Amino acid sequence: MIPYESLKILNQPFEEKLKVKFSEFLNKGWYILGEEVAAFEKEFALYHQEQYAVGVANGLDALILSLKCCGFKPGDEIIVPSNTYIASILAIIHCGLSPVLAEPDARTYNIDPVAVADAVTAKTKAIMVVHLYGQCCEMDPILEIAKQHKLKVIEDCAQAHGARYKGKLAGTFGDFAAFSFYPTKNLGALGDAGAVICQSEEDYNKLRQLRNYGSEKKYHNGVVGYNSRLDELQAAFLRIKLPHLDEINKHKRKLASIYFDLLNDSFTKPVLDDNYYNVYHIYNILHPERDRLKAYLAANDIATEIHYPVAPQDQAALKDYLHHFDYPVSADIHHRTLSLPCSFAHTEEQIRYVAGVLNRFES
Numbered sequence: 001m002i003p004y005e006s007l008k009i010l011n012q013p014f015e016e017k018l019k020v021k022f023s024e025f026l027n028k029g030w031y032i033l034g035e036e037v038a039a040f041e042k043e044f045a046l047y048h049q050e051q052y053a054v055g056v057a058n059g060l061d062a063l064i065l066s067l068k069c070c071g072f073k074p075g076d077e078i079i080v081p082s083n084t085y086i087a088s089i090l091a092i093i094h095c096g097l098s099p100v101l102a103e104p105d106a107r108t109y110n111i112d113p114v115a116v117a118d119a120v121t122a123k124t125k126a127i128m129v130v131h132l133y134g135q136c137c138e139m140d141p142i143l144e145i146a147k148q149h150k151l152k153v154i155e156d157c158a159q160a161h162g163a164r165y166k167g168k169l170a171g172t173f174g175d176f177a178a179f180s181f182y183p184t185k186n187l188g189a190l191g192d193a194g195a196v197i198c199q200s201e202e203d204y205n206k207l208r209q210l211r212n213y214g215s216e217k218k219y220h221n222g223v224v225g226y227n228s229r230l231d232e233l234q235a236a237f238l239r240i241k242l243p244h245l246d247e248i249n250k251h252k253r254k255l256a257s258i259y260f261d262l263l264n265d266s267f268t269k270p271v272l273d274d275n276y277y278n279v280y281h282i283y284n285i286l287h288p289e290r291d292r293l294k295a296y297l298a299a300n301d302i303a304t305e306i307h308y309p310v311a312p313q314d315q316a317a318l319k320d321y322l323h324h325f326d327y328p329v330s331a332d333i334h335h336r337t338l339s340l341p342c343s344f345a346h347t348e349e350q351i352r353y354v355a356g357v358l359n360r361f362e363s
Contacts, residue, residue, distance in 0.1 A: 003303050030232065033229055043242055152176075252344065300357045
């Protein structure tokens with residue numbers, strides 16, 4: 001069986017260091033907001049050549065706290081892709097704001113700058129871009145729209161650790177950049193974890209306050225905050241894996257290149273463009289008989305996933321929050337997309353086998 005992902009195999013190269021680090025953590029006796037969190041924040045910021053990074057509990061909280069820092073008023077509109085994972089939209093709703101869906105580019109699956117421009121109204125306060133599947137959004141025109149309308153830009157970088165647009169890293173374009181370190185991410189913890197990169201010392205201090213009950217000084221609470229601290233142990237584990245992020249990304253890109261070379265033209269493959277350095281958090285294809293293809297692969301002992309089977313506008317939880325428009329580009333992607341095995345845990349031989357099985361599929 002070729003799994004879609006194996007966290008056990010993925011983390012085997014780091015196993016001994018993880019065990020040593022856990023022992024050190026246990027013996028130290030300092031388990032919340034200690035030296036490991038502070039060190040990881042500095043190292044993560046340095047990786048991005050940025051000054052400010054704040055560790056938080058998870059990727060959803062990273063988005064929520066970023067929005068909270070902006071001081072928006074209830075009902076203000078945030079433009080967000082119509083094919084994103086629900087967390088992007090949940091963050092907007094939890095902050096009392098209004099999500100406005102904009103369609104993706106059918107080629108890249110990322111938010112279409114033309115659709116962004118069309119979605120701007122007098123109530124629009126920010127654009128939340130989502131660098132989906134490991135590829136950056138087309139940031140130049142999006143930043144120009146934001147500048148023209150004086151909008152904040154918030155990057156959802158949960159799937160884009162180390163991805164680049166025109167040589168510039170995801171997470172370094174906007175006012176805030178939210179990261180998830182969920183275990184399956186290219187930089188994955190061994191539990192939930194997240195971080196925010198921001199551009200000013202004022203926002204940095206505000207984020208640190210918000211994540212810790214609104215407190216800058218113990219038992220003194222200046223704002224209504226949250227309990228959203230990056231776990232000290234997860235920070236320690238992330239520090240072990242961060243120096244290997246580029247290696248992980250290169251491996252995933254090598255596996256992706258095998259799919260590009262071997263898969264026949266009956267499958268729609270991700271777009272290739274020199275402006276983008278895709279890190280293939282997800283290697284997805286499109287196929288008109290997606291469900292039958294998925295079953296065929298399972299019958300051949302190949303596990304796949306669907307990112308995502310239900311579009312945001314079709315989620316029961318969001319029916320009272322979204323305008324009831326049609327989103328045909330998003331709907332088409334959700335109906336045809338299939339995610340193939342492509343992780344740090346897979347070998348080139350396994351991916352060649354998967355490609356061979358795929359090419360034998362009869363439509």
